[in-house]
Amino acid sequence: MHLLFATSIVPDGALASGYEIANAAIIDALRRAGVRVTVIGFIWPGKAPSDPQNTIVLDAVEVRTESASPLQKLVWLGKAVLSGLTFSSVKLRVVPDTEVRDAIERAGPFDGYVLNSVQFAGAFEKVLAGRPFVFVAHNVEHRSAEENAAAAGGAFQRWMFRREARLLKVMEERLCGAARFVFTLADEDRLALGIASDRRSAVLPLVTRAQVSAGKAQRPIDCDAALIGTWTWQPNRIGLDWFLTRVVPHLKPDFRIRIAGSMPSGVTSAHPGVSFVGRVPDAQAFVRGAAVIPLISTAGSGVQLKTIETFELGLPSVATSRSLRGIGYRPDNCVVTDDPIAFAAALQAAAANVRDVDGSTFHRRQLTALDTAIGLGLEQLGAVRQEVAA
Structure with a gap:
């Protein structure tokens, strides 16, 4: 054919x-x-x-x-x-x-x-x-x-x-x-x-890739949470606004968050731990440097590829229910909540006790x-x- x-x-x-x-x-x-x-x-x-x-x-x-x-x-x-x-x-x-x-x-x-x-x-x-x-x-x-x-x-x-x-x-x-x-x-x-x-x-x-490595690889952690995306795309922007205005204010001042990707004008945060780092040379290395990945979709349809990539890499995550659309299998190091205060608490708990899993099972x-x-x-x-x- x-x-x-x-x-x-x-x-x-x-x-x-x-x-x-x-x-x-x-x-x-x-x-x-x-x-x-x-x-x-x-x-x-x-x-x-x-x-x-x-x-x-x-x-x-x-x-x-x-x-x-x-x-x-x-x-x-x-x-x-x-x-x-x-x-x-x-x-x-x-x-x-x-x-x-x-x-x-x-x-x-x-x-x-x-x-x-x-x-x-x-x-x-x-x-x-x-x-x-x-x-x-x-x-x-x-x-x-x-x-x-x-x-x-x-x-x-x-x-x-x-x-x-x-x-x-x-x-x-x-x-x-x-x-x-x-x-x-x-x-x-x-x-x-x-x-x-x-x-x-x-x-x-x-x-997100043809193959993933089995097992849990050692990784250096240099921030508490990392997000990457095309934030100029409106559904992504809606999720980012929710995260910055509703979740981040409930995080401790020393909680370090790095946000990479194309950023529209006017996006800011008063939290001292938030850094906007722009384009990064290696997206996978960037997210692997974080203790936990926030999956913050609150709008749009289809599937969130960032959720799939996070699960393939076996990284800990805290996700909104909207971030899991199209996902039939959720690893046990993913916490799901749509409540901003609970979301912030789950991020801090995951960063304090990092627990990776083998992502090859999800990939298969x-x-x-x-x-x-x-x-x-x-x-x-x-x-x-x-x-x-x-």
């Missing part, structure tokens, strides 16, 4: 975001199942695809809103309003439909698409019509947009997110209705998207379940191919 994996950003090997980590895990699982996968999409400026022989790059694009100029944001907004597309999809409209169609034809004979999230599918929906496909819903995007609207600080931002939510809801309904099978990253997302039947969908339990469970779920979707596409051949 030959499938075209249609995605907004093609893999470049950097795995700099949760989205890219998830894509790598899904593509690897498809290939383990014997599928020939050709990836088609755009690439970050200055990057090269990690698998050029099996990748079709349409163009280089910079689609991150936080790094765009005010003029660029206005251009995107104007194009979105005029075209009726979402803000996220219109950013990809840098090449015409004819160019995308020609690139697809050059890929040679193939059996169907894997439409990876709504951005690319929404930008080139007409081009992608006419072939069977499975849809990967990384999140319930319209729900995330609704939460972003509720948390927005100004009327214009609220209007933008509400518009995005309205369009995304229609797009997700259309994709889920037309797909031969839908993959989500959390079980609750199947219900939210109206495809909870096992004949229509399955959850993909993800991994995830990998086995991922391969099983991928097989279910491929069965549906295979059935379609047999119908066509008959």
